[in-house]
Amino acid sequence: MGQGVAEAIAKKNDLLQNILGEKVRIVGAFDSSSHVLNRSGLDPMDLLRIKMANRNLGKKTTEDIKDILPRIEYDTLVEMTPTNIKNGQPGLGHIRSALSAGHNVVTSNKGPLALKFREISKLAKKNNAMLRFEASVGGATPVINLASELLICENIYSIRGIMNGTCNYILNRMETEGMQFEPALREAQQMGYAETDPSYDIDGIDSACKVAILANAIMGKDITVNDVSRTGIRGINLAAVNLAGQDKKVVRLIGEVTDRGGEVSPRLIPVGHPLSIGGTLNTFSIQTDLAGEITVAGRGAGRAETSSAVMSDIFAVMRERQAQSHRT
Amino acid sequence: MGQGVAEAIAKKNDLLQNILGEKVRIVGAFDSSSHVLNRSGLDPMDLLRIKMANRNLGKKTTEDIKDILPRIEYDTLVEMTPTNIKNGQPGLGHIRSALSAGHNVVTSNKGPLALKFREISKLAKKNNAMLRFEASVGGATPVINLASELLICENIYSIRGIMNGTCNYILNRMETEGMQFEPALREAQQMGYAETDPSYDIDGIDSACKVAILANAIMGKDITVNDVSRTGIRGINLAAVNLAGQDKKVVRLIGEVTDRGGEVSPRLIPVGHPLSIGGTLNTFSIQTDLAGEITVAGRGAGRAETSSAVMSDIFAVMRERQAQSHRT
Numbered sequence: 001m002g003q004g005v006a007e008a009i010a011k012k013n014d015l016l017q018n019i020l021g022e023k024v025r026i027v028g029a030f031d032s033s034s035h036v037l038n039r040s041g042l043d044p045m046d047l048l049r050i051k052m053a054n055r056n057l058g059k060k061t062t063e064d065i066k067d068i069l070p071r072i073e074y075d076t077l078v079e080m081t082p083t084n085i086k087n088g089q090p091g092l093g094h095i096r097s098a099l100s101a102g103h104n105v106v107t108s109n110k111g112p113l114a115l116k117f118r119e120i121s122k123l124a125k126k127n128n129a130m131l132r133f134e135a136s137v138g139g140a141t142p143v144i145n146l147a148s149e150l151l152i153c154e155n156i157y158s159i160r161g162i163m164n165g166t167c168n169y170i171l172n173r174m175e176t177e178g179m180q181f182e183p184a185l186r187e188a189q190q191m192g193y194a195e196t197d198p199s200y201d202i203d204g205i206d207s208a209c210k211v212a213i214l215a216n217a218i219m220g221k222d223i224t225v226n227d228v229s230r231t232g233i234r235g236i237n238l239a240a241v242n243l244a245g246q247d248k249k250v251v252r253l254i255g256e257v258t259d260r261g262g263e264v265s266p267r268l269i270p271v272g273h274p275l276s277i278g279g280t281l282n283t284f285s286i287q288t289d290l291a292g293e294i295t296v297a298g299r300g301a302g303r304a305e306t307s308s309a310v311m312s313d314i315f316a317v318m319r320e321r322q323a324q325s326h327r328t
Numbered sequence: 329m330g331q332g333v334a335e336a337i338a339k340k341n342d343l344l345q346n347i348l349g350e351k352v353r354i355v356g357a358f359d360s361s362s363h364v365l366n367r368s369g370l371d372p373m374d375l376l377r378i379k380m381a382n383r384n385l386g387k388k389t390t391e392d393i394k395d396i397l398p399r400i401e402y403d404t405l406v407e408m409t410p411t412n413i414k415n416g417q418p419g420l421g422h423i424r425s426a427l428s429a430g431h432n433v434v435t436s437n438k439g440p441l442a443l444k445f446r447e448i449s450k451l452a453k454k455n456n457a458m459l460r461f462e463a464s465v466g467g468a469t470p471v472i473n474l475a476s477e478l479l480i481c482e483n484i485y486s487i488r489g490i491m492n493g494t495c496n497y498i499l500n501r502m503e504t505e506g507m508q509f510e511p512a513l514r515e516a517q518q519m520g521y522a523e524t525d526p527s528y529d530i531d532g533i534d535s536a537c538k539v540a541i542l543a544n545a546i547m548g549k550d551i552t553v554n555d556v557s558r559t560g561i562r563g564i565n566l567a568a569v570n571l572a573g574q575d576k577k578v579v580r581l582i583g584e585v586t587d588r589g590g591e592v593s594p595r596l597i598p599v600g601h602p603l604s605i606g607g608t609l610n611t612f613s614i615q616t617d618l619a620g621e622i623t624v625a626g627r628g629a630g631r632a633e634t635s636s637a638v639m640s641d642i643f644a645v646m647r648e649r650q651a652q653s654h655r656t
């Protein structure tokens with residue numbers, strides 16, 4: 001995923017220069033076992049070539065990354081390690097290290113946000129640092145920035161959505177091809193949508209993480225993924241899908257955030273409703289007082305898609321930094 | 329529509345005070361034949377009560393509004409007169425009057441934007457004034473601000489959408505209820521969706537206005553509604569809708585903006601695609617380089633919905649004014 005961000009920076013640096021009058025300068029890059037640092041800037045395409053050729057970035061990392069970070073001169077940490085839903089590590093340690101020193105953080109990592117949202121958002125505030133995480137929910141779909149920026153004048157009552165593309169693919173194949181659950185799941189695995197251990201997707205854990213993040217980030221709640229009530233799609237058989245179809249409805253795994261808390265469960269959705277869409281898209285419907293229901297949909301996963309969300313957060317951080325420097 | 333904005337201001341002024349440290353002060357209000365001015369501020373709920381009780385706002389307007397505006401001390405004109413697709417008047421005159429004196433404009437009026445976009449956006453730029461028009465396309469749906477703010481790092485290739493709720497209602501009734509075109513149109517008229525002269529909706533004129541505005545505002549084109557190639561839905565009969573249905577497709581009136589220009593025409597859309605939704609929603613799918621396809625949907629019309637978009641633009645103007653005052 002980090003390689004996608006390097007690609008996006010290479011692709012968009014001229015645009016940033018045009019709009020903001022400055023480019024992103026990469027002063028360090030880390031993978032799981034190696035890293036490279038350069039205060040005067042690393043070329044993103046060089047980084048990609050080195051990683052591709054050598055399968056590492058150069059120097060073997062012998063220390064915990066969270067202990068290396070304080071010795072680097074940098075502005076913003078882009079944290080892209082994989083989600084760990086047990087304790088949020090190692091991402092949580094990296095994010096704490098950056099924020100506590102007043103560095104901004106842009107992350108795609110659901111773990112720290114689904115487990116320790118309140119702690120790290122307080123840490124950011126206390127140290128006057130920005131914490132942005134559009135990529136953590138819905139991949140390319142700009143649901144967080146839409147809700148918190150474009151709908152800033154709205155009272156948001158609830159958010160409902162298709163938050164896991166793998167489950168939606170399986171349910172959609174059952175309804176359109178008459179497949180049973182198991183073969184549809186195997187097909188999703190063969191297509192590379194589902195993990196070998198599919199529990200994270202089909203038992204609703206991934207959706208529950210996103211529900212927790214949206215509840216905290218948009219509706220001001222203080223919950224973790226473990227507070228989200230959760231039913232997956234293992235219990236959905238073809239008969240249930242067909243019965244729904246006779247009533248012009250489809251079965252969808254819906255994540256929901258309301259004032260009462262978070263829930264993930266299969267629901268019946270009328271055909272033609274924005275939450276009835278097929279494929280692997282993520283879709284979020286936001287209920288508000290003036291605008292009514294606003295829905296946003298996009299690709300929930302993928303390297304370019306995730307880097308798109310990360311890039312929009314990097315842009316926002318750069319613009320806000322400039323605004324702050326004007327104010328002071 | 330102006331009454332909806334007054335209601336929204338009354339409802340949201342405390343929120344604005346909280347976020348921005350200032351409220352909207354209404355220093356003048358106009359309807360088609362009367363007006364009221366007060367430099368120290370008019371209470372929006374008082375305005376609504378007066379308008380409701382007397383069917384006017386007080387003083388009879390004997391002059392052209394565009395000639396009254398220069399004598400008022402104000403910051404931002406909220407222009408909500410009805411769309412006139414022939415020459416954009418009287419909205420165009422009001423907008424020119426405001427922008428040429430350096431006042432900001434927030435408008436829901438498609439006419440001036442679909443006919444004279446380049447002229448008035450240049451006028452705004454020249455006079456260092458803001459021109460915002462989220463409400464002119466898609467009602468509550470934040471498609472313009474989504475594309476121009478949240479997707480600012482993306483290369484936008486094209487925009488396709490269901491841009492007219494009335495047509496979508498008619499097509500949806502044909503496919504779900506087996507109705508012929510004429511009775512479905514009469515039903516839409518009885519429900520208050522379609523005008524007595526339905527040509528503006530069903531011949532695609534309304535959609536073509538939105539296509540022109542999106543082409544100009546988001547894709548940097550310089551076109552008018554008259555440059556948009558246009559086929560409406562009068563020629564769609566039940567047999568065509570049923571044939572599409574047998575192939576798991578629906579007929580939708582799609583507005584499209586690409587690098588080649590604008591087009592409105594009926595298209596076949598696969599069931600389950602974001603552009604297959606039913607009802608009167610407006611839906612816009614934006615094709616980009618990194619994010620892929622991002623879709624946003626919402627209510628395309630209605631008093632509260634339009635005022636939601638106007639309110640978000642008023643907020644953006646207030647915030648940008650504050651940022652500018654910090655920079656100078």
